[in-house]
Amino acid sequence: MIGAGPAGLMAAEVLVLRTRYREARPWLTPALTDFGPAALRAWALDLGITTFVGTSGRVFPQEMKAAPMLRAWLQRLRRQGVRFHMRHRWTGWGPQSELRFSAPEGLRAVRAQATVLALGGASWSRLGSDGAWVPWLRAQGVEVAELQPSNCGFDVDWSEHLRARFEGAPLKSVALEWDEGPAQTPTRRRQLGEFVVTATGMEGSLIYAASAALRERLRSVGSATCWVDLLPARTAESVLAEVTRGRGTRSLSTHLKSRLGLDGVKMGLLHELLTRQEMLDGPTLARTIKRLPIALQGPRPIDEAISSAGGVAAHAVDERLMLQRLRGVFCAGEMLDWEAPTGGYLLTACFATGRWAGEGAVRWLNLPPSDAARSLG
Ligand SMILES: Cc1cc2nc3c(=O)[nH]c(=O)nc-3n(C[C@H](O)[C@H](O)[C@H](O)COP(=O)(O)OP(=O)(O)OC[C@H]3O[C@@H](n4cnc5c(N)ncnc54)[C@H](O)[C@@H]3O)c2cc1C
Numbered sequence: 001m002i003g004a005g006p007a008g009l010m011a012a013e014v015l016v017l018r019t020r021y022r023e024a025r026p027w028l029t030p031a032l033t034d035f036g037p038a039a040l041r042a043w044a045l046d047l048g049i050t051t052f053v054g055t056s057g058r059v060f061p062q063e064m065k066a067a068p069m070l071r072a073w074l075q076r077l078r079r080q081g082v083r084f085h086m087r088h089r090w091t092g093w094g095p096q097s098e099l100r101f102s103a104p105e106g107l108r109a110v111r112a113q114a115t116v117l118a119l120g121g122a123s124w125s126r127l128g129s130d131g132a133w134v135p136w137l138r139a140q141g142v143e144v145a146e147l148q149p150s151n152c153g154f155d156v157d158w159s160e161h162l163r164a165r166f167e168g169a170p171l172k173s174v175a176l177e178w179d180e181g182p183a184q185t186p187t188r189r190r191q192l193g194e195f196v197v198t199a200t201g202m203e204g205s206l207i208y209a210a211s212a213a214l215r216e217r218l219r220s221v222g223s224a225t226c227w228v229d230l231l232p233a234r235t236a237e238s239v240l241a242e243v244t245r246g247r248g249t250r251s252l253s254t255h256l257k258s259r260l261g262l263d264g265v266k267m268g269l270l271h272e273l274l275t276r277q278e279m280l281d282g283p284t285l286a287r288t289i290k291r292l293p294i295a296l297q298g299p300r301p302i303d304e305a306i307s308s309a310g311g312v313a314a315h316a317v318d319e320r321l322m323l324q325r326l327r328g329v330f331c332a333g334e335m336l337d338w339e340a341p342t343g344g345y346l347l348t349a350c351f352a353t354g355r356w357a358g359e360g361a362v363r364w365l366n367l368p369p370s371d372a373a374r375s376l377g
Pocket of ligand 1: 002003004006007008088089090091118119121123128129132133307332333342346
């Protein structure tokens with residue numbers, strides 16, 4: 001097992017349990033392959049971690065902390081017999097197909113009957129996932145799609161004024177619209193949420209949700225725009241009515257704040273986008289409040305992204321995630337070519353593929369199935 005992220009740990013657990021327990025339980029196979037929320041909760045509970053299902057349907061640890069779960073998981077893995085080789089950096093395969101590691105004591109070569117690669121993507125490389133494996137797999141004839149930023153921020157050419165005044169300001173309770181799919185026949189998407197204005201552009205969960213589509217649009221068309229509804233709870237008609245309502249001697253800012261609650265960074269963005277004259281034109285102002293266009297220049301660098309898109313191509317692995325070109329070598333987690341929004345979807349897929357690859361390695365090694373799998377399902 002190379003890589004001790006969630007995918008690697010899950011694959012290790014499946015493998016070590018299958019080596020320890022020998023009783024056949026084929027009827028558990030569907031549960032092992034289907035690691036849904038119920039299975040995840042049972043698995044966590046088995047670790048002594050109670051969970052709850054939030055209003056979004058997502059599963060959270062009761063303590064709202066990941067560290068106790070990780071600690072309990074590592075302790076259990078050690079008890080079960082998983083041996084961790086810390087500060088071992090895999091550096092690819094040697095001429096005899098041996099795994100090569102740079103270890104504290106020097107270079108180590110390891111021959112393995114089965115290998116699960118769970119090396120992550122290339123974001124936050126200081127945590128160890130640096131994507132160095134990409135050329136090593138490609139050199140073995142494995143198709144690997146270019147790693148790209150996913151769940152990432154985007155650069156916007158803000159004015160110095162906006163940057164100075166509103167860097168770090170959150171835009172709460174807004175809606176984002178963006179186009180997905182082919183440029184000629186796009187599908188308009190809309191989502192409520194929040195994001196933050198940064199020195200270089202925009203960042204945050206709402207932007208991440210649109211990041212795959214926006215990144216693809218930038219790649220294919222060379223430009224991308226998203227639109228912000230600053231007042232999603234109000235209809236366009238009511239916004240227009242309030243904007244054009246007589247304001248007497250009150251300034252426009254005071255009027256918009258008192259009638260629509262618009263101030264701070266929301267007003268900053270309106271001033272950024274509209275000329276003084278346009279601000280005074282009721283229909284233009286109302287339209288922009290409901291659909292403020294923001295032109296994106298490009299995604300932030302992959303190292304800043306929450307996750308990576310790209311990776312080992314789907315057709316480069318078999319149904320058990322074993323590489324077609326390298327028999328006995330399995331891949332799991334974010335290094336596979338998929339992407340998903342944050343909010344648990346990434347971890348869920350990492351857990352699931354880690355289990356799947358671990359199961360694949362169990363079969364490859366022809367190990368007898370065990371009833372221990374029940375504690376995982
Ligand atoms: C700041 C941040 C917040 C996130 N929040 C969420 C969230 O809220 N919900 C969610 O679902 N996901 C979230 N994610 C994403 C999630 O953490 C990842 O998708 C997940 O950790 C990927 O799991 P993995 O096991 O595939 O890879 P990783 O977790 O990246 O683990 C890979 C491991 O392999 C090791 N490795 C890499 N190369 C080598 C090598 N050559 N030799 C030896 N070891 C190597 C790395 O050091 C690392 O320990 C977040 C990510 C970040 C950065």
